[in-house]
Amino acid sequence: MYRIGELAQRYEIKTDTLRYYEKHGLLAPSGRSDSGYRLYNDEDEVKLRFILRAKAVGFSLAQIHELLVIDASRAKWACHDVKSIVEKKVVELEQKIAELNQFRDSLQQLADACCGGPESAEHCSILDALEVRQ
Amino acid sequence: MYRIGELAQRYEIKTDTLRYYEKHGLLAPSGRSDSGYRLYNDEDEVKLRFILRAKAVGFSLAQIHELLVIDASRAKWACHDVKSIVEKKVVELEQKIAELNQFRDSLQQLADACCGGPESAEHCSILDALEVRQ
DNA sequence: ATAAACCTTGGAGTTTGGTCAAAGGTCAAA
DNA sequence: TTTGACCTTTGACCAAACTCCAAGGTTTAT
Structure with a gap:
């Protein structure tokens, strides 16, 4: 489990960027600590990698959101x-x-x-x- | 002399776009009527054509502003x-x-x-x- | 005279992807 | 315990190029 600063640092992005992604429905942390801190697990990390890789090949966040919807239930899509x-x-x-x-x-x-x-x-x-x- | 609506219609742009260009230092009308209406003359029209043509080949408004500065005193530039x-x-x-x-x-x-x-x-x-x- | 089109100004909204600031709580190391 | 790093939320700001809105004055044609 990562706190927001750890995950942000690992991928060289801002904590604010992660909060932005959460707010816009791209990546929500899987949990919260008792004090309210965001806690990201391994799956969250995989999802972040997906987002960053998709951005790197030119997809907009809206387009990435579409891909994430598919990725979340792969079996339901072709x-x-x-x-x-x-x-x-x-x-x-x-x-x-x-x-x-x-x-x-x-x-x-x-x-x-x-x-x-x-x-x-x-x-x-x-x-x-x-x-x-x- | 054109009023703002006439010039805008002639070049198929919005009056608000002309006001925006004035506010950002790109194209100010050469005069005002007694009631405060903007009045654009032939030189203003030429300048607008310059702006629109430059936009059409991909220049940003900031870059167009640079070109307009040169155009305004051509003899002073090379x-x-x-x-x-x-x-x-x-x-x-x-x-x-x-x-x-x-x-x-x-x-x-x-x-x-x-x-x-x-x-x-x-x-x-x-x-x-x-x-x-x- | 009347009504509608036209004009003014100032300020806010839109888009996309962030980024910043303020106020205040939490955690970890010394 | 103390201090500084870390975290939270909310809302505003930034860039670039428009576009919209509200309130109120002016012009034109009937």
Whole structure:
């Protein structure tokens, strides 16, 4: 059984983060001491690892919550359910990557058109481009 | 001269967005009517176009503010100054793209390892992978 | 004149994931 | 026993970019 500070330190997160996860339904401690201290057991620790690993691959806390619901009653769900959450996230990421690539390309074009030297910005092609009627 | 509603409608943004931009130092109207209404002139309109265009290629409002400072006194700045802001943004975007690609690859691996069928999630390789000690 | 659309200001709310502060109780080591 | 670290709860704050609300003044068209 860990107290909140021990578990937080073990995984290099803040105690406040654990309290936040509890408040938002992600991870509640399995018990409390007589004085009201949160007590986390081994299963709680496994669950925290799940959360941190899912965060590390880009899931939002809401998405992690969905996965945790499935994980809590695995037998009631199919592999298909899990896989589709992951695939949906992949699509989401691919869309964001595409958008950022577009931004990158537009900006690279602007940068390429600019001499970038010590000349006055009075006739700067980048500034001009930002001002045009779309 | 436009009133706030006219300019907002012309560019399909909210009046509140214009007030927000004014409050945050991005775009102040050039004048006020006797009754206190904001009055935007042609230069204000050009400036708004600048803001919207810069947003459209991924700049944050803080970054746009920097560009506007340069644009306001172009002769006092060099092309180099403008280009370096743009190039910094390109680097920033490339870093984010790299991170998202990493997330995408990790998740794609997880998805590929899962049968994704109607079998019980009891032995789901995705859920297992999220639980391992790092 | 009237009514509705338009405008003003100031402040609060939303989103997401935390983080901080205050007041006060508990625990462990010296 | 004392002290300092640790814990609790509650509520507010932070970031960034809006958006909403309330109260009240102004403008425009009928």
